Amino acid sequence: MMNPIPCSYDDFPESTAFTEGIIVIPADLGQRSCKIEIDVTYAVKNESPLHLHIIEPSQGEEEHKLFPLILYVQGSAWREQNTGYELSQLARFARRGYVIAVVEYRPSSIAPFPAQIKDTKTAMRYMINNAMTYHADPSNIFLWGDSSGGHTALMTGFTLDNPDMEDETYKDEPLSVKAIIDYYGPTDISKMNDEPSIMNHILQDSPEGELIGGVNVLENMDRVKATVVMNYITEQHEIPPVIIIHGSKDRFVPFGQSVMLYHKLRQKGKEALCYQLKGADHGGSAFWTEEIFDIIEKFIQCSIK
Numbered sequence: 001m002m003n004p005i006p007c008s009y010d011d012f013p014e015s016t017a018f019t020e021g022i023i024v025i026p027a028d029l030g031q032r033s034c035k036i037e038i039d040v041t042y043a044v045k046n047e048s049p050l051h052l053h054i055i056e057p058s059q060g061e062e063e064h065k066l067f068p069l070i071l072y073v074q075g076s077a078w079r080e081q082n083t084g085y086e087l088s089q090l091a092r093f094a095r096r097g098y099v100i101a102v103v104e105y106r107p108s109s110i111a112p113f114p115a116q117i118k119d120t121k122t123a124m125r126y127m128i129n130n131a132m133t134y135h136a137d138p139s140n141i142f143l144w145g146d147s148s149g150g151h152t153a154l155m156t157g158f159t160l161d162n163p164d165m166e167d168e169t170y171k172d173e174p175l176s177v178k179a180i181i182d183y184y185g186p187t188d189i190s191k192m193n194d195e196p197s198i199m200n201h202i203l204q205d206s207p208e209g210e211l212i213g214g215v216n217v218l219e220n221m222d223r224v225k226a227t228v229v230m231n232y233i234t235e236q237h238e239i240p241p242v243i244i245i246h247g248s249k250d251r252f253v254p255f256g257q258s259v260m261l262y263h264k265l266r267q268k269g270k271e272a273l274c275y276q277l278k279g280a281d282h283g284g285s286a287f288w289t290e291e292i293f294d295i296i297e298k299f300i301q302c303s304i305k
Contacts, residue, residue, distance in 0.1 A: 009060075032095045033058045036087065037134075042126035045119065046110050052123060053083055053102040055094040056134050068178075068304065069136040070100045071124055073156075075147025075183075075283070077207035078108040078116060086146070089288040096297055099136040100144075101127050105152070108210045113227050117165045120156045124175060140304055143180045143240075146283060147253060148207065150185020151229065154261070157240050158232040177240045179303035181296055183287060184246040184253050187229040187261045190217055195254035230264040241271035243299045245287060247280025273299065 005012065035058060039051045057067055072090055074081045083102045094100045105119035124141065131138040145153030157180040159165040186192060189208035192201035201208045202217040209215055212223040225231060233239065242265060246258040258274060265272035275295065280286040 032097070034091045034094050036091065043119070043122045045106055045115075045122075048106070048110070050106070050119060050123070051083070051104045052126070053087060054127075054134055055087070055091050055100040055102075057094055057097055057099070059135065064135070066131070066135055066137040067097050067099045068140040068142060068300065069127055069131070069138065070098050070142045070144050070181075071120065071127065071153075072100055072102045073105070073116075073120060073143070073145035073149030073152045074102060075145070075149040076107070078113075078148045078152075078211045079207065080107040080109075081105070081149075086288075092288070093293055093296070096293070098300075099127075099134050101134075101136075108207075112213045113211050113223075114155070114165050116152045117155050117159060118167050120152055121160075121165070121170065121175060122167060124156075125170060125173065139176075141175075141177050142300060142303070143177055144183070145181075145185060146183035146287075147185060148211075150182040151187065151227075152185075153180050154182055154185055154187070154229045154242070155227075155232075157242075158229065158237075162232075164226075179241040179243070179300065181299070182242060182244045182258070182261070184250055184258065184282060185229075185244075185261075186253050187257045188224075189227055190221060190224045191260070192254065192257070195256050197254060198251045229261055233264050233268050233270065235268050239270060241299075241303055242273070243296065244272070244274040245277065245292065245295075246275070247277045247282065247284075247286065249279055250282045252282040 034055050037054045040054055041049045042052050043050045059065060074083050074085055081104055083104050090100050103120050103123045105116040127136055128138045143153040143157050157177045160175045163171045200206060203209050204214050204216050208217050217224060244258045244262055246255050248255055262272055262274040277286050
């Protein structure tokens with residue numbers, strides 16, 4: 001029986017054991033894989049723990065590379081999130097060289113707007129404080145979200161300097177975001193019924209009504225105002241670059257919601273891209289193709305440079 005051999009991978013000998021019929025395939029050591037840490041608690045609020053799923057690209061034993069950090073907010077109509085819903089798709093993107101943290105926030109039934117904005121910022125700070133543990137680059141942070149998560153990502157990135165969108169503890173701690181990826185996010189909940197949809201968006205028990213405290217949307221425009229993304233876009237206010245991707249046949253969040261956002265961004269001289277996916281519905285495989293990944297990665301890399 002041989003004793004253990006303490007040496008590096010490079011110095012370790014290949015096995016010489018063999019027999020006829022074994023097929024030898026050269027190992028492709030250049031392909032990245034990922035590892036995922038599930039349910040990392042980043043905060044406790046309203047007596048409930050809030051979690052992150054953290055996807056980290058694999059590295060060799062002697063590598064210590066830092067990767068751009070993406071915080072992803074899962075769509076859920078601002079209700080309880082299934083944070084594992086797009087985990088397999090996000091892992092595909094993370095293989096390109098990104099750390100991705102999927103954020104859980106308090107649902108609107110427990111804490112209405114702006115709780116999800118505050119929670120996303122708390123999650124961002126957790127990742128900054130633990131960046132070295134997960135090989136994340138705290139100087140290159142991005143926000144990405146779909147549907148209500150897109151709204152949360154936009155609102156988070158547009159209110160980085162807004163103390164009303166912060167937990168009291170962090171009001172004097174600035175944050176920085178390089179850019180935002182918005183997948184079909186609502187931008188003005190009072191206008192969701194202006195285009196065809198398969199649901200009524202103004203009732204008190206609608207996702208939009210629950211977001212602002214379980215009230216009729218059109219009867220409470222004072223509460224609506226703070227949730228409208230375009231209200232934070234001014235010529236003087238610095239906001240990160242934005243890329244918007246939205247389907248032309250979205251049955252839940254009308255495409256016009258993204259049109260309003262893109263128009264306002266361009267009108268105020270902000271950096272923005274908008275892609276309409278012809279024939280795409282509210283999410284689905286069309287948003288997770290390699291072609292779309294190439295577009296998003298180019299946008300991210302331009303923001304880094």
